[in-house]
Amino acid sequence: MEMSFLQKVRLQYKPLLPPILYTLSAVSLKPISQSKHLDPRIRSLFPHTQAQTAFEIVRSPSSKAAPLRIGVVFSGGQAAGGHNVIAALYDALLQIHPSSALIGFLDGPSGIIKNQSMPLTAEAIAPYRNQGGFDLIGSGRAKIETPQQFQASLQTVLAHDLDGLVIVGGDDSNTNGALLAEYFLAHGCKTCVVGVPKTIDGDLRSSDIEISFGFDSACKTYAETIGNIAKDAASGKKYYHFIRLMGRSASHIALECALQTQPNLTLIGEEGKSLSTLVDEIADLIRRRSEIGKEYGVILIPEGLIEFIPEIKFLIQELNQSLATGEPLSIGARASLSIFPENIQRQLGMERDSHGNVQVSWIETEQMLIELVRLKLDGWKGKFNTLRHFLGYEGRSCLPTNFDANYCSTLGTLAALCVRDGATGVIASVQNLAQSVSKWQLKAVPIVDLLHFEQRSGREKPVIEKALVDLKSSSYVHYKKKCHAWELEDHYLVPGPIQFFGPAELTDAVPVTLR
Numbered sequence: 001m002e003m004s005f006l007q008k009v010r011l012q013y014k015p016l017l018p019p020i021l022y023t024l025s026a027v028s029l030k031p032i033s034q035s036k037h038l039d040p041r042i043r044s045l046f047p048h049t050q051a052q053t054a055f056e057i058v059r060s061p062s063s064k065a066a067p068l069r070i071g072v073v074f075s076g077g078q079a080a081g082g083h084n085v086i087a088a089l090y091d092a093l094l095q096i097h098p099s100s101a102l103i104g105f106l107d108g109p110s111g112i113i114k115n116q117s118m119p120l121t122a123e124a125i126a127p128y129r130n131q132g133g134f135d136l137i138g139s140g141r142a143k144i145e146t147p148q149q150f151q152a153s154l155q156t157v158l159a160h161d162l163d164g165l166v167i168v169g170g171d172d173s174n175t176n177g178a179l180l181a182e183y184f185l186a187h188g189c190k191t192c193v194v195g196v197p198k199t200i201d202g203d204l205r206s207s208d209i210e211i212s213f214g215f216d217s218a219c220k221t222y223a224e225t226i227g228n229i230a231k232d233a234a235s236g237k238k239y240y241h242f243i244r245l246m247g248r249s250a251s252h253i254a255l256e257c258a259l260q261t262q263p264n265l266t267l268i269g270e271e272g273k274s275l276s277t278l279v280d281e282i283a284d285l286i287r288r289r290s291e292i293g294k295e296y297g298v299i300l301i302p303e304g305l306i307e308f309i310p311e312i313k314f315l316i317q318e319l320n321q322s323l324a325t326g327e328p329l330s331i332g333a334r335a336s337l338s339i340f341p342e343n344i345q346r347q348l349g350m351e352r353d354s355h356g357n358v359q360v361s362w363i364e365t366e367q368m369l370i371e372l373v374r375l376k377l378d379g380w381k382g383k384f385n386t387l388r389h390f391l392g393y394e395g396r397s398c399l400p401t402n403f404d405a406n407y408c409s410t411l412g413t414l415a416a417l418c419v420r421d422g423a424t425g426v427i428a429s430v431q432n433l434a435q436s437v438s439k440w441q442l443k444a445v446p447i448v449d450l451l452h453f454e455q456r457s458g459r460e461k462p463v464i465e466k467a468l469v470d471l472k473s474s475s476y477v478h479y480k481k482k483c484h485a486w487e488l489e490d491h492y493l494v495p496g497p498i499q500f501f502g503p504a505e506l507t508d509a510v511p512v513t514l515r
């Protein structure tokens, strides 16, 4: 494999682990007793896994040292650090027993359904340590859904005699993991299913999951570009940059990037503003800046904004229903749709992903806003020259930050321990992430505890609830206190590229919203 000099240098990085994970034979999983308040519908859908407890890792010698066979799959969008999950699984398996084996399922969950895999050996893994992307085994968005697909998945794990299946995925993929764990137990299959929280979106959060891996690397990549664009805007003084940021529904990425770069305006979807309010706010900013001689600026737009705009939210629900069932749109929905530019109408109606989500990265919200603001400013004498950007895919497969490299190694090691100690239907959880790695705390949390019911593809389904930006959180409150000053005065920050060498404040900084 050809590699840049920096890629080669990064191969040598030794990810840090919390000390409790240094000697795996000296630790084990211990159930945490806590009372659960599960929705009765979840209890009846998950009869074998609903009572699963959470676990903590304690120093107590393990008697389990038999060889293990684990399968691993990447599910959904790429996120920097995934290869370190694989490398850590491999290292942990070898430490548990030198005859253990790691098998990678190819191109996402379809690799499990079709039993397409590769052995993950030391040689295969070596060039991928601390590298971005998911290209060692590929990823995909297939969903294990039909009875035939569950049956085929069972046959696959039986054929490989797997003790464990590690699903590296986001909210929907881990929901799928909970269903697989239940199915395997119901069919007397020993394979434990363990989830690893992945997604740049940062929306797989709960009281136990502080952040998913990939968020830090993605935000730092976007913040670098936003900072550079802002500097350019302040120098040339002739363009308004409308920057749409990836991140599906929630606005976590936009909030984090706003705190890292201090643009003139950031739209936060969760504020639930109407389309006319958003357009008025942007137009007002442009007029006010023009009055003080500034005809340039930087505006951040989360790609999921569109789903929060009340007028569009209702429309999307109808469109989802209509796409799933073939029912025609109501007169009201057709009228709402007609107010949007034609390209946006088409993009709103495009097919949903396999989990029934709108593919928001295909919708050019920034273009829609530019067009509507231009209409609003009709007759105004000032200048409104715009450039639009979409920052998305470039942040998902970059070289992982030290934070993501360390976090993923910890998650992979923890996942191996879960399989060794027989925990199934759980997701690996690392807490205290804003502290140094030596203070991180480890847990395994039942996925069923994270489920609630949602309308998907026209039906009520159990899914992990996407965590949105909490408007009462200290990060948001802090942002709100500061952001007004950024509107007219330019307080742009230039965070620069991800750093691997130098002071720890540079190399090991955690996301601002985590701090």
Ligand code: FBP
Residues within 6 Å of the ligand: 075, 076, 077, 078, 079, 141, 170, 171, 198, 199, 200, 201, 246, 247, 248, 303, 359, 360, 361, 396
């Ligand atoms: P995951 O939730 O699967 O990690 O994917 C996140 C994401 O990057 C979103 O931010 C984005 O909207 C979407 O994937 C793009 O999907 P695709 O890779 O299929 O174009």
